[in-house]
Structure formats: structure tokens, C-alpha cells
Amino acid sequence: MAKLRTRKHKVVLSRSAGGDAGITVLLVILGVFMFLPMVYAVSQSLKPLDELWMYPPRFFAKNPTWTNFRDLFMLMNTSWVPFSRYIFNTILISVGGTFGHLFLASLCAYALAKIKFPGGQVMFKTVQTSLMFHSTITAVCSFMIMSAFHMIDTLWAVIVPAWASTLGLYLMKQFMDTNVHDTVLESARLDGAREIHIWWTIAMPMVKPAWLTLIIYSFQGLWNSGSSIYIYSEQWKSFNYAIGQITAGGIRRAGASAAAMVLMMAVPIIVFVVSQSNIIETMGSSGMKD
Amino acid sequence: MSQKTEELKAVSRTTITRRQWIWKEMKKNKVAYLMVAPYMILFTIFTVLPVVLSAFISFTNFNMIDIAGTEFLFFENYISLFFDDDIFLIACKNTLIFAAIVGPVSYLMSFLVAWFINELSPRIRALVTLVFYAPSISGQVFTIWGAFFGSDAYSWANAWLMEIGMITEPINWFKDVKYIMPLCIIVALWTSLGTSFLSFIAGLQGIDRSMYEAGAVDGVKNRWQELWYITLPSMRPQLMFGAIMAITGAFGFGGIVDALCGFPSTDYAAHTIMHHLNDYAGSRYEMGYASAIAVVLFAIMIGANMVVKRALSKVGT
Numbered sequence: 018m019a020k021l022r023t024r025k026h027k028v029v030l031s032r033s034a035g036g037d038a039g040i041t042v043l044l045v046i047l048g049v050f051m052f053l054p055m056v057y058a059v060s061q062s063l064k065p066l067d068e069l070w071m072y073p074p075r076f077f078a079k080n081p082t083w084t085n086f087r088d089l090f091m092l093m094n095t096s097w098v099p100f101s102r103y104i105f106n107t108i109l110i111s112v113g114g115t116f117g118h119l120f121l122a123s124l125c126a127y128a129l130a131k132i133k134f135p136g137g138q139v140m141f142k143t144v145q146t147s148l149m150f151h152s153t154i155t156a157v158c159s160f161m162i163m164s165a166f167h168m169i170d171t172l173w174a175v176i177v178p179a180w181a182s183t184l185g186l187y188l189m190k191q192f193m194d195t196n197v198h199d200t201v202l203e204s205a206r207l208d209g210a211r212e213i214h215i216w217w218t219i220a221m222p223m224v225k226p227a228w229l230t231l232i233i234y235s236f237q238g239l240w241n242s243g244s245s246i247y248i249y250s251e252q253w254k255s256f257n258y259a260i261g262q263i264t265a266g267g268i269r270r271a272g273a274s275a276a277a278m279v280l281m282m283a284v285p286i287i288v289f290v291v292s293q294s295n296i297i298e299t300m301g302s303s304g305m306k307d
Numbered sequence: 308m309s310q311k312t313e314e315l316k317a318v319s320r321t322t323i324t325r326r327q328w329i330w331k332e333m334k335k336n337k338v339a340y341l342m343v344a345p346y347m348i349l350f351t352i353f354t355v356l357p358v359v360l361s362a363f364i365s366f367t368n369f370n371m372i373d374i375a376g377t378e379f380l381f382f383e384n385y386i387s388l389f390f391d392d393d394i395f396l397i398a399c400k401n402t403l404i405f406a407a408i409v410g411p412v413s414y415l416m417s418f419l420v421a422w423f424i425n426e427l428s429p430r431i432r433a434l435v436t437l438v439f440y441a442p443s444i445s446g447q448v449f450t451i452w453g454a455f456f457g458s459d460a461y462s463w464a465n466a467w468l469m470e471i472g473m474i475t476e477p478i479n480w481f482k483d484v485k486y487i488m489p490l491c492i493i494v495a496l497w498t499s500l501g502t503s504f505l506s507f508i509a510g511l512q513g514i515d516r517s518m519y520e521a522g523a524v525d526g527v528k529n530r531w532q533e534l535w536y537i538t539l540p541s542m543r544p545q546l547m548f549g550a551i552m553a554i555t556g557a558f559g560f561g562g563i564v565d566a567l568c569g570f571p572s573t574d575y576a577a578h579t580i581m582h583h584l585n586d587y588a589g590s591r592y593e594m595g596y597a598s599a600i601a602v603v604l605f606a607i608m609i610g611a612n613m614v615v616k617r618a619l620s621k622v623g624t
């Protein structure tokens with residue numbers, strides 16, 4: 018990033034070499050701080066057991082093996098509730114929660130952004146404020162409300178609240194505000210199209226990056242959801258929780274738990290890499306209008 | 308003629324009252340309400356209602372075990388929180404220390420990194436973004452810090468400190484009161500380049516390049532002036548959004564401590580308001596008291612948000 022030339026007039030913006038060097042050094046230091054633990058996590062999972070307990074410890078594995086992953090899968094097979102069950106639960110939660118949220122939030126966001134009706138502003142302001150409600154604050158009463166609906170100890174206790182989470186609606190509304198132009202909608206309305214039809218066939222394709230982002234956020238959150246206070250039966254617990262149980266096994270499980278950690282982190286990272294360009298694009302219009 | 312139109316206006320204004328007008332608008336936009344309804348009903352049930360209920364319950368001694376014995380206590384829960392509950396005060400202190408460090412540092416770090424990488428070529432930028440963003444989306448991966456700072460001589464930190472002779476016996480990092488807070492803060496910072504980081508990157512990408520040219524003509528000398536007079540003011544919406552995310556993250560911190568130090572942490576050295584809340588709600592079922600804790604936490608977050616809002620309004624002036 019030596020000199021930044023702007024496209025049109027080739028004005029050279031002021032960039033000092035010292036500044037560039039300083040920034041590069043800082044970035045490299047920070048990058049190492051961020052990246053090393055991730056590398057260490059992967060290298061731990063590839064170490065054979067004797068290398069995990071070697072003194073002094075080495076950073077990289079000397080003889081990398083897949084033993085830990087094999088051990089992990091063996092442990093999974095011997096668990097009391099079959100492991101496929103935990104995986105099934107997590108996939109059901111992630112997919113069901115994400116698509117329900119996408120459907121409801123985009124429908125609502127379209128109406129809030131593109132139809133003027135009494136109360137719309139108030140509704141959006143409430144949603145905006147609730148970005149600040151940490152789930153802990155609401156946990157106590159959510160528990161009581163869910164027990165009133167007989168949702169405690171079912172997967173619904175995780176899925177249904179996910180449908181109504183805030184960040185997704187917020188994203189969709191901001192994006193619809195800036196990217197869906199009223200003139201297109203007006204001409205469709207003049208042609209006699211119904212609002213629900215306009216939402217699905219005109220607005221939704223225009224905000225594709227937004228819903229891709231929403232899918233990623235929601236999916237990540239639900240995929241990583243661990244033990245929920247609303248679920249206590251073993252057969253409804255999540256994959257992340259089960260992995261946590263293996264990790265809690267202590268020294269004997271060191272290899273398997275290192276492998277489990279890598280397995281858990283791989284999925285969200287892959288999802289992010291696949292859709293990175295779309296996410297960045299979306300976040301551009303996700304700011305908060307003060 | 309002007310008088311005539313005045314009259315006409317006056318007539319049309321009196322023909323319907325404001326309430327009638329709203330009713331008419333509501334009927335006209337029936338579809339909008341139908342579209343909003345499914346989300347808004349669920350949102351009300353699972354977000355608005357719990358918040359309102361907690362505020363109400365915080366004035367009672369509501370207890371899941373003895374529901375019949377519920378009484379209205381007015382401010383008794385709050386009084387005992389601040390005057391009788393020593394652990395709550397420790398939790399407050401820890402939460403404030405933690406939020407005061409992690410909130411601003413993670414916010415600044417997110418912004419600076421986003422700003423530094425903004426001028427890199429797209430492909431390198433994508434790679435660097437992944438490196439910085441990965442820790443925050445990888446679930447439990449922060450427990451690798453537990454292996455790094457493990458309690459025995461086989462962990463990196465201990466092995467190398469012993470090797471160079473700084474210490475003679477291994478330190479139990481995450482159980483030692485001296486190290487718990489600093490270590491948890493480092494780990495929290497490590498996972499903190501999340502949603503707001505992405506939003507900053509996007510905000511920076513969206514700034515119109517010609518504004519920088521105009522700035523250069525107007526006498527902006529270096530990149531710091533450019534940052535202050537052009538970049539920051541034009542991405543105020545993202546800055547606000549990032550601030551809210553940073554505040555929620557910094558005050559709601561707790562999961563990391565649980566995973567690395569266990570619960571409760573040694574001598575409550577890393578006990579936060581969130582732990583205290585979970586303790587009363589999850590283990591003791593004293594919902595009234597727990598709700599009072601939740602209300603206090605929420606009030607602190609709203610306060611922090613107002614301070615940040617005011618600070619951000621001064622940006623670029």
C-alpha cells in the first residue's frame with residue numbers, strides 16, 4: 018500500500034513511508050497474535066499422544082497422524098446417546114432456526130422498510146433497542162414463558178426464539194431501505210401485483226447478499242450453541258455440548274478433544290469463506306442511522 | 308383566492324380527526340400488518356415480554372420452588388444487592404474493569420485493523436479478514452488457550468518459563484487469582500473481532516473515493532487528518548452499530564471464564580454480573596433476585612450506550 022492513486026484524476030494521496038511501515042509491523046504482530054492459537058489448535062489435533070505430553074513441548078507435530086480423529090470417532094460410537102443424534106439435533110436447530118428466521122424476518126423487514134403504516138416506526142425502534150438485550154437478561158423470564166408454552170426440554174425452545182432474533186431483521190431492514198428502489202415497487206403495484214408477490218419476486222432477489230449474510234450469522238450462532246438452560250434431556254442436547262463433554266474428559270481425552278475442536282471450528286469457517294464477498298457487501302448498508 | 312383555499316383546507320382537515328385518519332391508514336395497510344405479525348408476535352413473546360416481566364419480577368421475591376409464597380418487596384432486592392451482597396459488588400467491579408478494557412480495546416482494534424487492511428489488494432484483504440475474523444466464529448476454539456496456559460509442566464507457557472529459569476514450578480494459570488483476569492481479558496480480546504469488524508470493513512469500502520481527492524485539494528496533509536475529517540464522519544452509522552455490538556459483548560462476557568476457569572472462579576476473581584445472575588437463576592431458582600441483577604446489568608448497558616452515543620457525535624469536529 019505504497020501510494021494510493023484515485024482512479025479518476027490520479028491525485029496522489031499523502032502516504033508516508035514511515036506510516037506504512039509502522040502499520041505493516043503492527044498488523045503483522047496482531048495477525049500473529051490472532052493466528053498462532055488457531056495454528057496451535059490444528060497442530061495439537063495432529064500430534065500423536067506421546068508428543069502431546071512431551072517436555073519441552075513442540076509447536077508443530079513431528080509425526081502428524083490422524084489417530085486423534087480416529088479416537089474421536091470411536092468415542093462417539095461408544096457414547097450413551099448415539100452421536101448421530103447430537104449431530105442431527107444441531108443440524109436441525111441450525112437449519113430450522115436459520116430458515117425460519119430468514120422467512121419471518123425478511124417478510125417483516127419488507128413491510129417495515131417499504132410500506133408506510135401507523136406503528137411501523139415504533140416497531141423498528143423497539144427492535145433496534147433490543148439489539149442491546151443480552152440473552153442473559155431475558156433468560157429468567159424466557160424460561161417461564163417457554164414452560165407456559167410447554168416448550169421446555171424440546172428443540173422448539175431453541176428454534177422458535179431463533180426465528181425472532183434481532184440482528185437478522187435489523188440487517189434485512191437496513192438493506193431493503195437502501196437497495197430496493199421504490200419506483201420498481203410502485204410500478205409493480207400499479208400493475209396490480211400483491212404485496213406478498215412483490216416481496217417474494219422483486220424485493221428478495223434484490224437483497225440476495227443480505228439474506229446470505231443472515232444465513233451465515235444465524236447458522237454460526239446456532240451451530241455453536243452449546244448446552245441450553247431450556248433443555249436437560251440428553252437426547253435433545255447439541256453437538257457442541259457433546260463435544261464439550263468429551264473435552265471435559267481431561268488428560269486421557271487430550272488427543273480426541275483437540276480433534277473435536279478442529280472439527281467444530283471447520284464448519285463455520287468454511288461457511289464464511291464460501292460467502293465472504295457477499296457478507297462484506299451486505300455489512301456496508303447495515304449501519305445504524307442515528 | 309388564497310382565502311378560498313384556506314377555507315377548503317380547513318374543511319378537509321376537520322372532516323376526519325387524527326384517530327379516524329390513523330384507523331383509515333391502518334385499514335388501507337392491512338397487508339403490512341399481516342406481513343409484520345408473525346415476526347412481531349414471536350419477538351414480543353420472546354424478547355419484549357421477558358424484559359418487561361423481569362423488570363416487574365425484580366420487585367418481588369418470586370422463587371421457582373415456592374411460587375405460592377411470592378410477595379411484593381418494592382426495592383428490597385435492589386437494596387440487598389448493593390448493601391448486603393459482597394459477591395455482587397465483586398461481580399460489579401470485575402464486570403466494569405472487564406468492560407472498560409475489552410469494550411474500547413476490541414472496538415479500536417476492530418476499527419484499526421479494518422482501516423489498515425482497507426488499502427490492500429482485494430485478495431490479500433480477504434485472507435487477512437479471515438485470519439482476524441476466524442477466532443470469533445470458531446465456537447469453543449478459545450479453549451486452546453487453556454492448553455497453552457495449562458496447569459502442568461507440559462503446557463507451553465510453563466515449559467518455556469521453566470526452561471529459561473523464570474519460574475521453578477508450573478503455575479496454575481487459570482486458577483491463580485493473580486493471572487485469571489488478565490488472561491481472560493486477553494482471550495476475550497482474541498475472540499472479539501466479530502460482527503462489528505465486518506461492519507467496519509464494509510463501511511470503509513463504501514466510502515466514496517472522490518471525497519479523499521477533495522480532501523487532498525482542501526489541504527488534508529496525512530492519513531490521520533484524512534481519517535478524522537473524512538473517513539470517520541462518513542461511516543458514523545457503522546461506528547454506532549459496532550459500538551452497540553461491543554457494549555453487549557463486553558458486558559455479557561462470562562462464557563469464556565466458565566470454560567477456562569470453571570465456575571465459580573477461584574476466590575471469585577473473574578466473577579461477573581452475568582455469572583451472578585446465572586448462579587441465582589440457574590442454580591438457586593431465586594428469580595426475583597436474579598431479575599433485579601438483570602435489570603441492573605441492563606441499566607448499566609443503556610448508560611454505556613448513551614455515553615458512547617454522545618462521544619461518537621463529536622467525531623470529526
